[in-house]
Amino acid sequence: MTRSKSILVTGGAGYIGSPLVRLLLNNNYNVITLDNLMFGGETILGVWHHPNFRFVHGDINNPDDIKTVFDEYKIDAVVHLAAIVGDPACSRFSEMAHKTNWEGSVNLVEQSIENNVERFIFASTCSNYGKMSDPESYVTESSPLSPVSLYAELKVKFENFILNEIDQSTSFCPTALRFATVYGVSPRVRFDLTVNEFTKELAMGRSLEVFGKDFWRPYCHVYDFARAMLLVLKREKEKVAYNVFNVGSTEENYQKQMLIDEIKEQIPHAKVRYIQKNEDPRDYRVNFDKIKNELGFEITQRVADGIKEIKYLIDHKVLLNPDDPKYKNV
Ligand SMILES: NC(=O)c1ccc[n+]([C@@H]2O[C@H](COP(=O)([O-])OP(=O)(O)OC[C@H]3O[C@@H](n4cnc5c(N)ncnc54)[C@H](O)[C@@H]3O)[C@@H](O)[C@H]2O)c1
Numbered sequence: 372m373t374r375s376k377s378i379l380v381t382g383g384a385g386y387i388g389s390p391l392v393r394l395l396l397n398n399n400y401n402v403i404t405l406d407n408l409m410f411g412g413e414t415i416l417g418v419w420h421h422p423n424f425r426f427v428h429g430d431i432n433n434p435d436d437i438k439t440v441f442d443e444y445k446i447d448a449v450v451h452l453a454a455i456v457g458d459p460a461c462s463r464f465s466e467m468a469h470k471t472n473w474e475g476s477v478n479l480v481e482q483s484i485e486n487n488v489e490r491f492i493f494a495s496t497c498s499n500y501g502k503m504s505d506p507e508s509y510v511t512e513s514s515p516l517s518p519v520s521l522y523a524e525l526k527v528k529f530e531n532f533i534l535n536e537i538d539q540s541t542s543f544c545p546t547a548l549r550f551a552t553v554y555g556v557s558p559r560v561r562f563d564l565t566v567n568e569f570t571k572e573l574a575m576g577r578s579l580e581v582f583g584k585d586f587w588r589p590y591c592h593v594y595d596f597a598r599a600m601l602l603v604l605k606r607e608k609e610k611v612a613y614n615v616f617n618v619g620s621t622e623e624n625y626q627k628q629m630l631i632d633e634i635k636e637q638i639p640h641a642k643v644r645y646i647q648k649n650e651d652p653r654d655y656r657v658n659f660d661k662i663k664n665e666l667g668f669e670i671t672q673r674v675a676d677g678i679k680e681i682k683y684l685i686d687h688k689v690l691l692n693p694d695d696p697k698y699k700n701v
Contacts, residue, residue, distance in 0.1 A: 377400070387557070453471065582647070583648070599662065
């Protein structure tokens with residue numbers, strides 16, 4: 372009988388990590404989660420007793436914590452999600468962002484190579500594209516990157532490191548996934564992301580002020596990200612090694628006003644005021660043909676589905692206090 376593969380998920384207690392951990396366990400992988408639990412560890416309680424789940428409380432910025440994992444487990448693949456996440460968090464905690472999103476991440480790669488890890492998936496972001504030069508066009512994986520925040524700068528720098536700066540003669544197989552902006556319910560739901568935040572506020576009967584209503588951005592459901600990472604783990608190395616893919620769907624690019632229109636379909640009395648204050652310099656529409664054509668990835672959820680489930684969560688009081696700061700990264 373072949374041994375089940377063991378996957379190290381850094382940041383496995385987080386918004387994207389917690390559904391990924393469950394999907395991997397359901398697909399017969401052994402999962403080792405390394406997380407320093409910045410937002411608590413309730414998200415892993417549901418898998419605590421799963422025979423193939425292990426939790427290591429540790430910090431990727433501490434090389435010994437990473438070493439402990441590699442000493443204890445034979446790791447076949449690493450999915451690297453642990454980070455200081457988002458523009459506001461990185462600008463507020465810039466020193467920690469440099470450490471985690473660059474230094475600690477480089478150390479993780481080096482130890483992964485030393486320990487003969489085969490696959491390495493890095494959670495990058497479509498924020499790397501910054502502002503589109505031609506507002507009518509769609510950016511692809513080969514478009515120039517023009518990060519406009521420390522968060523995206525560090526993502527670009529680390530992507531460049533894993534794709535271009537390491538010795539490619541080993542069996543190490545790194546892949547960068549540029550995620551769209553995520554939405555949807557997860558064991559660690561976040562309400563500092565556009566679709567989730569707008570829906571939550573309006574479902575709670577509050578009025579909303581929206582700036583930059585014309586700005587484009589692509590969106591993708593958190594569960595579809597987990598599916599994309601599983602797919603990359605399973606596809607032939609030649610297709611994914613030293614490669615980069617946008618993750619999402621070309622049909623799922625929206626202007627903020629379009630998101631509000633979608634929410635109003637489900638919350639007709641929603642009160643929204645648009646503010647003329649174009650302070651967010653990110654504005655991009657993204658093409659997702661590459662992951663569809665080369666890996667066969669299709670999304671299963673659309674923004675309207677995410678709005679529906681967040682509204683349901685709020686309406687049925689699944690969360691005791693949706694305003695709890697733990698649902699935000701800053
Ligand atoms: N949410 C999005 O829209 C989005 C979009 C593109 C890319 N990403 C990327 O996906 C990844 C996961 O994002 P998320 O939304 O799940 O964020 P999250 O903040 O919910 O999860 C991050 C997890 O990493 C852990 N962590 C942070 N620093 C750590 C450290 N030094 N050592 C160990 N663990 C640490 C945190 O405790 C948390 O559990 C990140 O790399 C993020 O940049 C997210």
